[in-house]
Amino acid sequence: MTTDATGAGVTAQALDSLRGTADPRLGELLTGLVRHLHDFARETRLTQEEWERAITFLTATGQACTDTRQEFILLSDVLGLSMLVETLNSDRAAGATESTVLGPFHMTDSPVRALGDDIDLVGGGERCVVSGRVRSADGTPLPGAVVDVWQADDKGYYDVQQPGVQPAGNGRGLFTADAEGRFWFRTCVPAAYPIPTDGPVGVLLRATGRHPYRPAHIHFIAEAEGHTPVTTHIFVAGGDYLDSDAVFAVKQSLVQDFTETDDPSLAREFGVANPFRHARFDLVLERTA
Amino acid sequence: MTTDATGAGVTAQALDSLRGTADPRLGELLTGLVRHLHDFARETRLTQEEWERAITFLTATGQACTDTRQEFILLSDVLGLSMLVETLNSDRAAGATESTVLGPFHMTDSPVRALGDDIDLVGGGERCVVSGRVRSADGTPLPGAVVDVWQADDKGYYDVQQPGVQPAGNGRGLFTADAEGRFWFRTCVPAAYPIPTDGPVGVLLRATGRHPYRPAHIHFIAEAEGHTPVTTHIFVAGGDYLDSDAVFAVKQSLVQDFTETDDPSLAREFGVANPFRHARFDLVLERTA
Numbered sequence: 353m354t355t356d357a358t359g360a361g362v363t364a365q366a367l368d369s370l371r372g373t374a375d376p377r378l379g380e381l382l383t384g385l386v387r388h389l390h391d392f393a394r395e396t397r398l399t400q401e402e403w404e405r406a407i408t409f410l411t412a413t414g415q416a417c418t419d420t421r422q423e424f425i426l427l428s429d430v431l432g433l434s435m436l437v438e439t440l441n442s443d444r445a446a447g448a449t450e451s452t453v454l455g456p457f458h459m460t461d462s463p464v465r466a467l468g469d470d471i472d473l474v475g476g477g478e479r480c481v482v483s484g485r486v487r488s489a490d491g492t493p494l495p496g497a498v499v500d501v502w503q504a505d506d507k508g509y510y511d512v513q514q515p516g517v518q519p520a521g522n523g524r525g526l527f528t529a530d531a532e533g534r535f536w537f538r539t540c541v542p543a544a545y546p547i548p549t550d551g552p553v554g555v556l557l558r559a560t561g562r563h564p565y566r567p568a569h570i571h572f573i574a575e576a577e578g579h580t581p582v583t584t585h586i587f588v589a590g591g592d593y594l595d596s597d598a599v600f601a602v603k604q605s606l607v608q609d610f611t612e613t614d615d616p617s618l619a620r621e622f623g624v625a626n627p628f629r630h631a632r633f634d635l636v637l638e639r640t641a
Numbered sequence: 642m643t644t645d646a647t648g649a650g651v652t653a654q655a656l657d658s659l660r661g662t663a664d665p666r667l668g669e670l671l672t673g674l675v676r677h678l679h680d681f682a683r684e685t686r687l688t689q690e691e692w693e694r695a696i697t698f699l700t701a702t703g704q705a706c707t708d709t710r711q712e713f714i715l716l717s718d719v720l721g722l723s724m725l726v727e728t729l730n731s732d733r734a735a736g737a738t739e740s741t742v743l744g745p746f747h748m749t750d751s752p753v754r755a756l757g758d759d760i761d762l763v764g765g766g767e768r769c770v771v772s773g774r775v776r777s778a779d780g781t782p783l784p785g786a787v788v789d790v791w792q793a794d795d796k797g798y799y800d801v802q803q804p805g806v807q808p809a810g811n812g813r814g815l816f817t818a819d820a821e822g823r824f825w826f827r828t829c830v831p832a833a834y835p836i837p838t839d840g841p842v843g844v845l846l847r848a849t850g851r852h853p854y855r856p857a858h859i860h861f862i863a864e865a866e867g868h869t870p871v872t873t874h875i876f877v878a879g880g881d882y883l884d885s886d887a888v889f890a891v892k893q894s895l896v897q898d899f900t901e902t903d904d905p906s907l908a909r910e911f912g913v914a915n916p917f918r919h920a921r922f923d924l925v926l927e928r929t930a
Contacts (some may be wrong), residue, residue, distance in 0.1 A: 359728040365889050366721025372850030382849065384685045386720055388677040393725050396673045403726045407713045414703010414713075424696045424703075431675055432655025436682050437692045439648040560671065561661030600654050 363390040409552055416551040420512065422456050426553045429453070429599035430562075438601075444580075447489045448638040451584050452601045455571060457510040462500050465525040468623060470538040473522045477506025477540035479628040480610060481618075482586075485533045486574055486635045493533030494637065497576035501525045501537065503569070508545025529576075538622065541610060541629055544568045544592050547599070557598070567593040567602060572635060579637035586633060608633050652679040698841055705840040709801065711745055715842045718742070718888035719851075727890075733869075736778045737927040740873050741890045744860060746799040751789050754814040757912060759827040762811045766795025766829035768917040769899060770907075771875075774822045775863055775924045782822030783926065786865035790814045790826065792858070797834025818865075827911065830899055830918055833857045833881050836888065846887070856882040856891060861924060868926035875922060897922050 366386050373379035392398070416423035428434045434453050442451040465471065486497035502524045504510050511522040523542075529535045546564035549557060557564050569585040585601065586608045587594060594602055610629040613619075619626045655675050662668035681687070705712035717723045723742050731740040754760065775786035791813045793799050800811040812831075818824045835853035838846060846853050858874040874890065875897045876883060883891055899918040902908075908915045 357728070357732060359725040362721050362725045362728055362889050366725075369721075369851055369885075369889075370849050373848060374850060375848070378848060381685055381687070381691065384681050388681045389720060389722055390725055392673050392677045393722060393729065396670055397729055398670070398726050400726060400730050402670065403717070403723070407711070407717065410699070410713050411703050411706045411711070414700050415706065417700045417704065422696070422700070424699050428692070428696065431678060432651050432658075433678055433682060434692070436648040436651045436655075436679055437687050437689060439646070439651055440682065440686055441689050443646060559662060559664070559667060560659050561663060562658055596658075600651050600658075 359390065359394060363387075363394075366390065409555075413552045420459070421548065421551075423548075423551050423553060425456055426547060426551075427556070429547070430553055430557060432600045435600040444582075445489050445638045447636055448580075449574070449582050449584055449634075449636045450603045450605050451582050452603060452606060453599060454583050455585075455599075455601075457504075457512060458502060458571065458573075459512055460520070460524070462502060462524040462526040463521040465527055465537065467527055467530060467534075467536055468538065469525060469527075471501065471503075471523055471525040472505070472538070472540040473519050474505065475540075477543070479624050480539050480541045480631065481536065481613075481622045481624060481628055482539060482570065482631045483534070483536035483622070484632055484634045486529045486535060486576055486637065487533055488576075488579060489636055489638055493529075494576040494579065495529060495531045495533050497529040497533060497535075497574060497635075497637075499527045499529065499535045499635065500573040500575075501527065502571045503539065503542045504545050506540045506543050508543040535635075536622065538624060539570070541588060542568045542570060562598065563593070563596065564598050565593045566597055566599060567591050569601075570631075574635040574637060576637055578640055580640055582635065582637060584635075586631060588631075648679065648683060652676075652683075655679065698844075701841045709748070710837065710840075712837075712840050712842060714745055715836060715840075716845070718836070719842055719846065721889045724889040733871075734778050734927045736925055737869075738863070738871050738873055738923070738925045739892045739894050740871050741892060741895060742888060743872050744874075744888075744890075746793075746801060747789075747791060747860065747862075748801055749809070749813070751791060751813040751815040752810040754816055754826065756816060756819060756823075756825055757827065758814060758816075760790065760792075760812055760814040761794070761827070761829040762808050763794065764829075766832070768913050769828050769830045769920065770825065770902075770911045770913060770917055771828060771859065771920045772823070772825035772911070773921055773923045775818045775824060775865060775926065776822050777865075777868060778925055778927055782818075783865040783868065784818060784820045784822050786818040786822060786824075786863060786924075786926075788816045788818065788824045788924065789862040789864075790816065791860045792828065792831045793834050795829045795832050797832040824924075825911065827913060828859070830877060831857045831859060851887065852882070852885065853887050854882045855886055855888060856880050858890075859920075863924040863926060865926055867929055869929055871924065871926060873924075875920060877920075 486494045511518040568588040575581040613630040614627040775783045800807040857877040864870040902919040903916040
């Protein structure tokens with residue numbers, strides 16, 4: 353006779369075993385984890401064979417990780433968990449720039465650059481100027497704000513993915529806003545790109561009939577004294593995959609026009625040849641309490 | 642302004658992305674997984690830092706796996722998931738022997754042995770006879786039933802954990818029941834032992850204030866024609882950790898007396914010296930439908 357057909361007894365024992373956890377927050381997290389993990393198995397009536405496949409998948413995910421690749425973050429990304437955690441932890445005031453995921457390519461320090469510098473050290477793709485102002489939510493400009501920028505090139509690759517092909521620091525820059533809180537730099541329009549699909553996450557994407565692409569975007573971290581930093585992207589309006597980002601990171605407020613520009617005075621101002629694309633937007637920070 | 646403070650929008654997108662899954666069962670499992678994973682993060686208000694620690698832990702767990710060590714199974718074990726899955730998939734008729742987890746040490750074929758053989762090839766610890774009958778739930782003996790046995794030695798180690806110290810096949814035997822369904826063999830009383838604690842699972846056990854021990858037990862898989870095989874243990878009654886097995890695998894019906902015996906006729910029958918311990922129990926299989 354089965355003494356515990358629904359497994360309620362095992363669940364109770366597993367929960368009970370966590371009562372000696374020294375750190376109360378860890379105890380809370382592990383309790384929630386065991387509860388959900390067991391409910392998942394119970395509700396789906398998970399079979400031994402399915403459990404074995406899950407073990408194999410998780411093991412392969414761990415073993416695909418290297419110094420330059422984080423397959424578990426990728427798994428969290430494609431399951432929407434990374435973006436959910438980001439969302440839950442970004443309770444911003446009205447008007448402040450929305451945040452989005454950091455992503456896996458902020459792994460090297462961005463080189464310090466002067467306002468107006470070209471962060472495209474290779475010179476491919478469409479020429480582009482990005483400009484705007486760092487300001488507080490009440491409109492006050494934030495002189496000396498630091499703006500960290502990184503992006504893929506016009507083929508969809510980050511410098512760290514192509515050592516020896518792209519120079520280190522290509523597509524990256526650490527800028528300091530001027531006395532009026534303004535920032536501006538030159539670059540190329542980044543391309544949409546697929547997340548890596550040669551590992552377990554690729555197997556998952558294929559099994560679920562999903563494409564691996566992220567819409568074209570530029571990453572930013574903006575920081576200023578007395579304000580909460582923001583980690584975000586801007587997405588290129590009109591590009592592919594904006595409504596099916598493989599990692600669910602698009603927020604409508606972050607989609608920006610990269611306007612086709614052919615204005616001689618603007619071209620002179622930014623030191624670019626016509627025509628070029630121009631993305632203009634402000635990075636708006638929330639004052640810390 | 643935050644457009645999706647609870648993350649409901651991200652969850653909806655992640656669930657929607659699974660709609661193209663070709664295998665309907667996989668779709669069901671992934672949908673349940675995303676739902677529970679997101680609810681877990683939402684309910685606990687998981688922080689970025691906690692998420693990062695979880696990623697680091699899972700990565701280390703995958704990287705601790707080798708050909709002879711499966712840290713993800715161990716993690717599943719100590720969270721009670723392995724035993725829950727086992728329980729959900731072992732809906733047995735009244736009277737049939739209850740099942741329990743396979744465990745990680747059934748990794749080599751047990752050597753074929755004759756009834757009465759001693760599976761303790763080293764000769765340590767307390768001498769012991771294990772005997773019983775394989776029968777159907779209605780009492781019919783099952784001649785020719787196959788009984789696969791494996792156990793730790795009197796120090797708590799399996800042969801595969803100590804290559805070069807224990808001979809291969811120590812503590813293992815593949816027996817065939819006689820014409821009356823009987824099986825019997827000699828061995829030593831196994832010791833309780835700790836699961837491996839030098840990896841991420843050990844970190845988890847220490848953080849939760851749990852000991853790593855499993856109560857002393859002998860593993861069995863019994864198979865007979867026309868019957869559902871059973872994978873189980875017998876636990877040594879009166880031993881330590883019976884009510885706090887690190888992997889939650891104890892079922893009361895599986896706890897067996899290893900009776901102190903000093904009976905000359907029994908000693909002669911089994912070819913052992915007095916005194917010895919004697920575990921007697923039947924392996925009861927359920928007829929397949």
